[in-house]
Amino acid sequence: MKAAFIGTGSMGSVLIEAFIQSGALGPEQIVASNRTAAKAKRLAERYPGLLVAAGNAEAAQGCDLVFLCVKPSDYKRVVDEIKAVAQPQQIVVSITSPVMIRHLEAQLPCKVMKMIPSITNYVLGGATLMIFGGRMEPEDKELIENMLSHISTPICVTEEHTRICSDLSSVGPAFLSYFIQRFVEAAVDRTGIPYETAVQLASEMVLGTGKLLTTGGFNPVSLQKRVTVPGGITEAGLELMSKEMDGMFDLLIRATHAKYDEDVEKFEAQFVAAKE
Numbered sequence: 001m002k003a004a005f006i007g008t009g010s011m012g013s014v015l016i017e018a019f020i021q022s023g024a025l026g027p028e029q030i031v032a033s034n035r036t037a038a039k040a041k042r043l044a045e046r047y048p049g050l051l052v053a054a055g056n057a058e059a060a061q062g063c064d065l066v067f068l069c070v071k072p073s074d075y076k077r078v079v080d081e082i083k084a085v086a087q088p089q090q091i092v093v094s095i096t097s098p099v100m101i102r103h104l105e106a107q108l109p110c111k112v113m114k115m116i117p118s119i120t121n122y123v124l125g126g127a128t129l130m131i132f133g134g135r136m137e138p139e140d141k142e143l144i145e146n147m148l149s150h151i152s153t154p155i156c157v158t159e160e161h162t163r164i165c166s167d168l169s170s171v172g173p174a175f176l177s178y179f180i181q182r183f184v185e186a187a188v189d190r191t192g193i194p195y196e197t198a199v200q201l202a203s204e205m206v207l208g209t210g211k212l213l214t215t216g217g218f219n220p221v222s223l224q225k226r227v228t229v230p231g232g233i234t235e236a237g238l239e240l241m242s243k244e245m246d247g248m249f250d251l252l253i254r255a256t257h258a259k260y261d262e263d264v265e266k267f268e269a270q271f272v273a274a275k276e
């Protein structure tokens, strides 16, 4: 099997490295292309056998899987370039939420799906979202799920829920890191504890909490209950958070969805209106 990665920026390179590190793909199974070629060349230096193509069409040609790892605003150019070499048996995997499967299917003869990764895949953890298009056969879905299970827990979602699932899975690491940053800064400012100690404690806490919530038999509510001593310290903190953060997450989801709607509109104006 051969896989092309078009776009080797942040997520393209995370995926390539994770697939190689996990053994899902060998470097010799990968062809990469990137607008700034030096980025793809760095990967080839690090992973001998990985091929750098001169352009996107050269990368896609003859590959079983073609991962599109560019931003929505760059899709038009990439799709125009690979169209001439695209074949019905190829699986095109788009990693961005605002680009709809139906729009790619309208332009390419290939099987199409969306796969939304997460930075957590870099350490072979977290989830990947799978949204399959109508041309994907059961054996294609099995192949993808098997590949993704090397780097993550693959989870099937509907296209309608891609944004919210991506908020939780892919944007979540940034939100949670912001929470940790503010918690740590307050701890350092108020008590003088060394910054590094505070970060280490908070990070180990997140790792352990993740394990409790995934394999430890807890859910968010039961875990709070287990930690909270009635009338104790946790209860005092949770009461304050409940009051101060009331409505905050609803606003957060509204903000990410407003930006998403804007991106969908921009993409459709540029990509769809020009072609359909």
Ligand SMILES: NC(=O)C1=CN([C@@H]2O[C@H](COP(=O)(O)OP(=O)(O)OC[C@H]3O[C@@H](n4cnc5c(N)ncnc54)[C@H](OP(=O)(O)O)[C@@H]3O)[C@@H](O)[C@H]2O)C=CC1
Pocket (backbone or CB within 6 Å): 006, 007, 008, 009, 010, 011, 012, 033, 034, 035, 036, 039, 056, 069, 070, 071, 072, 074, 077, 078, 095, 096, 097, 116, 117, 118, 119, 170
């Ligand atoms: N960052 C994350 O955690 C996640 C990101 N995503 C999605 O992934 C997509 C990419 O994000 P990210 O990797 O962070 O972005 P980056 O900007 O880091 O990477 C995009 C890459 O695409 C390359 N590129 C642009 N145009 C072309 C072209 N015509 N041909 C070849 N390569 C091209 C860029 O090249 P150049 O070097 O010239 O800039 C760049 O390396 C986004 O839509 C994002 O929403 C999804 C899940 C998680």
Ligand SMILES: O=C(O)[C@@H]1CCC=N1
Pocket (backbone or CB within 6 Å): 166, 170, 171
């Ligand atoms: O910030 C972004 O737009 C992307 C989407 C998922 C993670 N990062």
